Amino acid sequence: MFHGTSRVNERGHLEIGGVDTIELAKTYGTPLYVYDVALIRKRARAFKQTFEKHGLRAQVAYASKAFSAIAIVQLMAEEGLSLDVVSGGELYTALKAGFPVERIHFHGNNKSREELEMALRAGIGCIVVDNFYELSLLEQLSREFERKTPILLRVTPGIEAHTHDYILTGQEDSKFGFDLHNGQADEALKQALASPHLQVLGIHCHIGSQIFEATGFVLAAKKLFEKLAAWRDQYRFVAEVVNLGGGFGIRYTSEDDPLAPEQYVEEIIQEVKRDVEMFSLPMPEIWIEPGRSLVGDAGTTIYSIGSRKEVPNIRQYVAVDGGMSDNIRPALYEAKYEAVLANRVLDEKEEVVSIAGKCCESGDMLIWDLPLPKAEAGDYLAVFCTGAYGYAMANNYNRLPRPAVVFVENGEAQLVIRRETYEDLVRLDVPLKTKVNK
Ligand SMILES: Cc1ncc(COP(=O)(O)O)c(C=O)c1O
Numbered sequence: 001m002f003h004g005t006s007r008v009n010e011r012g013h014l015e016i017g018g019v020d021t022i023e024l025a026k027t028y029g030t031p032l033y034v035y036d037v038a039l040i041r042k043r044a045r046a047f048k049q050t051f052e053k054h055g056l057r058a059q060v061a062y063a064s065k066a067f068s069a070i071a072i073v074q075l076m077a078e079e080g081l082s083l084d085v086v087s088g089g090e091l092y093t094a095l096k097a098g099f100p101v102e103r104i105h106f107h108g109n110n111k112s113r114e115e116l117e118m119a120l121r122a123g124i125g126c127i128v129v130d131n132f133y134e135l136s137l138l139e140q141l142s143r144e145f146e147r148k149t150p151i152l153l154r155v156t157p158g159i160e161a162h163t164h165d166y167i168l169t170g171q172e173d174s175k176f177g178f179d180l181h182n183g184q185a186d187e188a189l190k191q192a193l194a195s196p197h198l199q200v201l202g203i204h205c206h207i208g209s210q211i212f213e214a215t216g217f218v219l220a221a222k223k224l225f226e227k228l229a230a231w232r233d234q235y236r237f238v239a240e241v242v243n244l245g246g247g248f249g250i251r252y253t254s255e256d257d258p259l260a261p262e263q264y265v266e267e268i269i270q271e272v273k274r275d276v277e278m279f280s281l282p283m284p285e286i287w288i289e290p291g292r293s294l295v296g297d298a299g300t301t302i303y304s305i306g307s308r309k310e311v312p313n314i315r316q317y318v319a320v321d322g323g324m325s326d327n328i329r330p331a332l333y334e335a336k337y338e339a340v341l342a343n344r345v346l347d348e349k350e351e352v353v354s355i356a357g358k359c360c361e362s363g364d365m366l367i368w369d370l371p372l373p374k375a376e377a378g379d380y381l382a383v384f385c386t387g388a389y390g391y392a393m394a395n396n397y398n399r400l401p402r403p404a405v406v407f408v409e410n411g412e413a414q415l416v417i418r419r420e421t422y423e424d425l426v427r428l429d430v431p432l433k434t435k436v437n438k
């Protein structure tokens with residue numbers, strides 16, 4: 001349940017990064033996302049060191065869709081990671097953060113002309129081309145910009161990874177990428193190679209998210225290298241880069257049994273070595289793009305507890321001051337979480353309650369059947385593992401302002417996203433021109 005630097009301090013409070021989370025809640029309000037910076041650094045280093053240990057050239061690109069903000073992008077830059085962005089907005093955040101442009105990779109299945117122009121103007125390191133529309137648009141824009149744009153071709157290898165249906169991406173029937181087996185990927189390569197304005201660095205695939213076994217990644221790598229061997233023979237094309245995506249699972253609850261993050265990479269490397277040897281291919285640079293496994297278990301959300309409702313003999317509902325507006329994953333994927341009373345961590349668990357959000361929606365439940373000490377208004381609930389796709393998918397449903405985010409490390413806290421105000425909520429509203437008098 002406890003991750004990274006999380007522990008219980010002498011006051012019986014949850015402490016993260018050497019900072020008392022109750023003090024944080026009092027200073028910054030709730031709901032509040034707290035990120036354990038040391039844990040993020042540890043994860044980043046573990047990924048990088050696994051490649052270094054094998055003497056392989058590699059890039060570990062943080063998939064910023066998991067949590068994009070200037071501070072986290074700067075932290076990843078500090079750790080020497082690359083960055084995967086998936087929209088103009090994420091790219092803008094990266095540029096604002098001063099992230100090294102040559103290490104930014106641009107994803108997306110429907111990049112607009114404006115987004116591609118923005119990427120070309122910035123001179124980013126690589127565009128991961130997803131489809132034929134994008135291929136011809138990018139070719140045309142690169143010609144206009146007089147650029148030779150470095151690209152990867154995203155393919156769907158036809159792998160069914162074992163995860164929630166909504167977060168599968170590598171299977172044949174997917175909206176992403178060129179099909180590897182029906183001729184689409186070959187045609188895309190031919191078209192890209194024919195253009196003097198595109199430089200094909202290599203190939204990319206991403207098979208899904210929150211995956212617990214290495215088998216899917218190993219299978220995907222094998223399929224990619226088989227294709228690369230065929231492309232060498234048919235088109236004399238030799239890939240400089242093979243990108244195997246992200247998707248490494250994390251432990252949200254004790255029911256989850258993922259590998260250690262670097263273990264996925266270890267198994268991928270073993271397969272890559274086998275394939276390179278089997279097909280007599282030069283060792284390419286290996287890229288991966290983890291999101292969740294870099295920031296997921298480093299994030300904890302602190303809520304204030306408010307109302308309760310008892311449904312006699314059935315259930316005790318305990319409501320918090322956030323919900324699907326700051327964590328939509330339980331409603332969207334039936335995602336499970338663990339939590340403790342942050343101000344009374346060691347108190348005996350006396351009841352089983354269900355944690356409700358405050359949105360006007362029956363499905364706004366964060367956790368079903370959670371053993372807790374008798375919780376009352378004024379207590380604080382800490383929900384663990386909310387660092388990935390939490391703030392990133394937060395919304396203003398019911399016009400709830402989005403929470404603040406703090407980073408903690410070595411006993412120090414830093415506010416990295418301020419809490420939205422009501423004024424922020426109406427900032428974009430345009431009042432009616434004429435007053436309607438009835
Ligand atoms: C192309 C691509 N790369 C990387 C990721 C990051 O995935 P995860 O956060 O599961 O590591 C995703 C999201 O699933 C993705 O779509």
Ligand SMILES: N[C@@H](CCCC[NH3+])C(=O)O
Pocket residue numbers: 065167209210329388389
């Ligand atoms: N947002 C999803 C995963 C999608 C990953 C992005 N391709 C989640 O919370 O698990």
